[in-house]
Amino acid sequence: MKLGQAFRIANRYANVDTAKKFTQHVVPEVVKPARIIWNQAIGGLFLLFAVSFLWYAIHNRQNPPGMIFGIFLGAVMAFFCVASFLKARRISRR
Secondary structure (H helix, E strand, C coil): CCHHHHHHHHHHHCCHHHHHHHHHHHHHHHHHHHHHHHHHHHHHHHHHHHHHHHHHHHHCCCCHHHHHHHHHHHHHHHHHHHHHHHHHHHHHHC
16 A cells, blocks of 8 residues: 555544543543653652662761761652642642
């Protein structure tokens, strides 16, 4: 089958209104769970970063600047983690 024939067959059976209705119904149902999973994955990544920075702070108790640095970055990553999980929850409740 040549490309021109394929286009003619597709134009005969495919209707723009049908495709538009399909995308209006299917795309939101696919995008919403994808956004939820994305925010949960990012929240999990920030959780791993927070734990690693806090672990660094615990192991550098004798080095006060290192401990402060680890606690600060751990707190920032924990904040981003909580914010990301809350955003995923907010999206799922819409």
